[in-house]
Amino acid sequence: MWTPARQTAIVGIGATEFSKDSGRTPMQLATEACLAACADAGLDPTLVDGMSLFSMERNHEIEVARNLGIPRLRFFSMVNHGGGGGCATVAMAAMAVHTGAADYVLAYRAFNERSWHRFGSGVQGHHASPEANDVSFSWTSPFGLLTPAQWAGMFATRYMHQYGATSEDFGRIAVADRRHAANNPAAFFHGRPITLEEHQASRIISDPLRLLDCCQESDGGVALLVTSAERVQGLDQEPAWVAAAAQGVAADQWMMRSYYRDDITGLPEMGVVAEQLWESSGLGPSDIQTAMLYDHFTPLVLPQFEEFGFCATGEARDFIADGNIEMGGGLPVNTNGGQLGEAYIHGMNGIAEGVRQIRGTSVNQVDGATNVLVTSGSGVPTSGLVLSAEGA
Amino acid sequence: MLWRMTGDDAVADSALDASLQALVGRQGTVQVAGDPVDGPAIRAWCDAMSEGNPSFTDEAAAAAGPHGGIVAPPATLNMWTMPDRIEGGTAGRDTDQPQHAAYQLLDDAGFTGVVATNSDQAYERHLRPGDVVSAQTTLSGISPQKQTALGIGYFVTTEVAYANQQGEAVGSLSFRVFKFRPGTGRSRGDGPAGTTPDDSPRPERPRPRWNQDQAWHWEGLRQRELRIQRFTGSGRLVHPPVVADPVTHSMDYDWVVATGRGFLYSWTAPEHPKAPAFDYPLVVGLVELEEGVRMVSNIVGVPPDQLEIGMPLEVCWLDSHDDVTLHQFRPARIERREGTLTMGEVTVGDPLPPCPIDVTRDLVVLGALATFDQQDVHHDRDAARAKGLPDIIMNILTSSGLVARWLGDWAGDGAVLRSLRIGLGVPNHPGDVMTMTGSVTGSVAGSVMGSAAGSVTGSVETGEVGAVTVSFVGANSLGSHVHGSAELVLPEGRRGAGENA
Incomplete structure (x- = not known):
């Protein structure tokens, strides 16, 4: 049953010319088509806050957003299965604008499937003309910046310089995670807490990141089942209500390499998420009893406290001091052990732990946990949730 | 082929050792420079070293400087009496000199x-x-x-005492x-020390x-140009490049060639894991x-522990692939x-600004000639190769001068x-880059040492000087070429008469 019938509309269309040899890159065609659709609608492109793609689209939304100068994206999705997804991009966009997830959503397709790599020739090695997404690594990889830890290291050095944070401050995140994991039989590091001294003694991976600043590589899987309020009755568990859910992309967004913004010590895409979560849930930092913060690398946990308003910019090192993020502290974090301690399932295990906190079944149960913050990847286009024990 | 010690060699070596040790402690006759210290030689030295202190070259500025007139750069101390410069001397060995006698014994034994x-x-x-x-x-x-x-x-090892025409030390x-x-080197052979x-x-x-x-952009790098995208309408510069001006959405752009100067914003x-490339x-x-x-970009010529956010940088180039150049x-x-560092501005532990020096063929050859060092390994590649070196090497007086x-x-x-x-390690060959790094290791305020310091007091109140010790390393692609320490006499600064508001 399609809920928002006759309540959403396509208000602009745009296109390039159609040819056998455009003479331009697919990124330029995508940019031209999106600008044309906005012009047709009479909309300032910087007001676009959603992008709806379908798979085989090689012009990623963050690249198009860089060209359009879009300051934030709150909704972006990729429907699978190529050509079958065309109308689905509109369906997703319609759901987004109907629910308020976004105000204006662009859906697009652009390529040179005749002049660059003939679509009809099938899969025959890689293409002579790389597309924008292939090119983006050329600004870093030839210099030996190859791994996520190395990408994170660049942010960490600047954060330390700007706010006086130290490797020990990063270590406090790892110590908290490992303390919580030590108590969790499902955690890889069950029974194996670490001290700050052990963190400081661990080898450098990419200065200033040490081994114990980096999450594990894991095998495993996590799944979540979501339904609507009227279907909650009759199921076996107490619901963990989605009090708010949001996505975020900020200006000049890259995949863990957003090095070209005025300031690189924050996570502005997390700020886009935070603003929406607090606004739509009606909650704020003081209403949260525990948080599952994405912790692939400890230095990128600190700015999350700042973006969500748990503390002021640059003051996360003070916020996390004295065990404040451990059990018994003001805001216990990653009570499952996080990705450093439990497992690195790309944050999905953090969502599951958020649900357990709401149900009251965590091995490190926080008393009175009624609202839990969960975040996804930091330094990338991201998302977040507030889970709550209280429904509507 | 490895040289192997035989019984005969051992006997010969023991005789050689005895002859050598008999020379230790001997003092040679006084050798006098054939020509006086002179302006053209000083200027040639300053040109070779890119030395800019006007006390060495500029009559008027030197008169107002700490020495009251032109002086020779201190590091030239031993060049005025190089073998070819000795009065009545020849390029050959003078066995009145104990070191020459030792060298001759060693030459004869194959060393x-x-x-x-x-x-x-x-x-x-x-020296003036x-x-x-x-x-x-x-x-x-x-x-x-x-x-x-x-x-x-x-x-x-030799100890040399230098005096002027008045007999003053x-x-x-x-x-x-x-x-x-x-x-007979450890490294099988042909390469210089430190290379395998x-x-x-x-x-x-x-x-x-x-x-x-x-x-x-990449074509620019190939031509050693750092090109930055510029939107022609707004003048906006964007890097990495996009297709549309993020504000005006204009797609008309060209580029500007960057100066190649900048500063370090962050690093890792x-x-x-180590990547083999x-x-x-x-x-x-x-x-x-x-x-x-x-x-x-890569930051080269400076070890990670000497990196400082904000440090000034300049572009250089790496031909990384047949058809790719990287900045x-x-x-x-x-x-x-400008002016002079004062004691008040120095703290023990302060790093000295790292400085890359391009070891060009010109620098090696001109440096050797400017220091009156006519040994062939400093200017003649064929001669250097005949001695087992891959190319000519910088002489020690040039290293000191730099x-x-x-x-x-x-x-x-x-x-x-x-x-x-200074101590020398691996050689400086043409085409390499030697980067100087160092730090202040000691500081003594208010002391006056010798007449070299005394000449500073000509412009600063007596006693208002101090000395700092610095240690340094000059490293190239093979390793450490030069390391050592130096003492500099500086004005006190806080109390100095010349202190500016």
Whole structure:
């Protein structure tokens, strides 16, 4: 049953010319088509806050957003299965604008499937003309910046310089995670807490990141089942209500390499998420009893406290001091052990732990946990949730 | 082929050892320079070293400087009495000189190779044009036979006392050379010390990929131009490039060629996992260019522990693939200090600004000639190759001169070098880059040392000076070429009469 019938509309269309040899890159065609659709609608492109793609689209939304100068994206999705997804991009966009997830959503397709790599020739090695997404690594990889830890290291050095944070401050995140994991039989590091001294003694991976600043590589899987309020009755568990859910992309967004913004010590895409979560849930930092913060690398946990308003910019090192993020502290974090301690399932295990906190079944149960913050990847286009024990 | 010791050799060596040790302690006759210290030689030296202190070259500025007139750069101390400059001397060996007698014994025994390894200079009094320098040498020590990377041989140490025509002491030199038997080095052979033949092909760095939206940037790098995208309507600069101006959405752009100057905004030093295409330590920096855009690049010529956010950088280049050139950044050559560093501005532990020095063929040859060093390995590649070196090598007086120049760039025109002690490691060959790094290791306020310091007091109240000690390393692609320490006399600063508001 399609809920928002006759309540959403396509208000602009745009296109390039159609040819056998455009003479331009697919990124330029995508940019031209999106600008044309906005012009047709009479909309300032910087007001676009959603992008709806379908798979085989090689012009990623963050690249198009860089060209359009879009300051934030709150909704972006990729429907699978190529050509079958065309109308689905509109369906997703319609759901987004109907629910308020976004105000204006662009859906697009652009390529040179005749002049660059003939679509009809099938899969025959890689293409002579790389597309924008292939090119983006050329600004870093030839210099030996190859791994996520190395990408994170660049942010960490600047954060330390700007706010006086130290490797020990990063270590406090790892110590908290490992303390919580030590108590969790499902955690890889069950029974194996670490001290700050052990963190400081661990080898450098990419200065200033040490081994114990980096999450594990894991095998495993996590799944979540979501339904609507009227279907909650009759199921076996107490619901963990989605009090708010949001996505975020900020200006000049890259995949863990957003090095070209005025300031690189924050996570502005997390700020886009935070603003929406607090606004739509009606909650704020003081209403949260525990948080599952994405912790692939400890230095990128600190700015999350700042973006969500748990503390002021640059003051996360003070916020996390004295065990404040451990059990018994003001805001216990990653009570499952996080990705450093439990497992690195790309944050999905953090969502599951958020649900357990709401149900009251965590091995490190926080008393009175009624609202839990969960975040996804930091330094990338991201998302977040507030889970709550209280429904509507 | 490895030289092997036989019973006969052992007997011969023991006889050689005895003959050598008999020379230790002997003092040679005084040798007098055939020509006085003169302006043209000083200027040639300053040109070769890129020395900018006007006290050495500019009559008017020198008159107002700490010495009241032109002086010779202290590091030239031992060049005025180089073998070819001695009054009545010849290019040959003078066996009245104990060190020459020792060299001759060693040559005859097959230890024909020679490299200078240490030069410790102390300066008592500045030389001025017209001064006639004399030198008296004592052979102070000969080591037992040693095996080094270069070969089997002997370290020969001499102490030289220098005086002027009035018989006043001007300075002293402790000098050590290694005399070795060519072909007996540890490293199988042909390469210079510190190199090992590497026959495994190294994988290439990840190849950058581009399309027509960025090709102009990579074509620029190929021509050693750092091109930044400029939207022609708004003048906005964007890097990495886009297709549309993010504000105006204009698609009309060209580029500007960046100056190549910038500063370090952030960095990381990857250690694990190591990628075989790269040398470690590897530094990847985020460089903010003068033009205001940032780019990711390698930072070269400076070890990770000397990196400082905000340090000035300049572009250099790496031909990483047959058809790809990458930009790299290295510490910018520091601007020579205006005025003079004062004691009040120095704290023990302060780093000195790193400084890359391009070791060009010109620098090696002109440096040798400007220091009156006519040994063929410093200017003749064929001769160098015949002696087992891959190319000509920088002479020790040039290494000293470059260190002195770098220290002067840091400390300024009024600083006075009191001593310079250096040890040499791997050679400086043309085409390499040597980067100087160092730090302040000691500081003594308010002391007056010798008449070199005394000449500073000509412009600063008596006693209002101090001395700092710095230690330094000049490293090239093979390793450490030069390391050592130096003392500089500086004005006190806080109480100095010349202090500006």
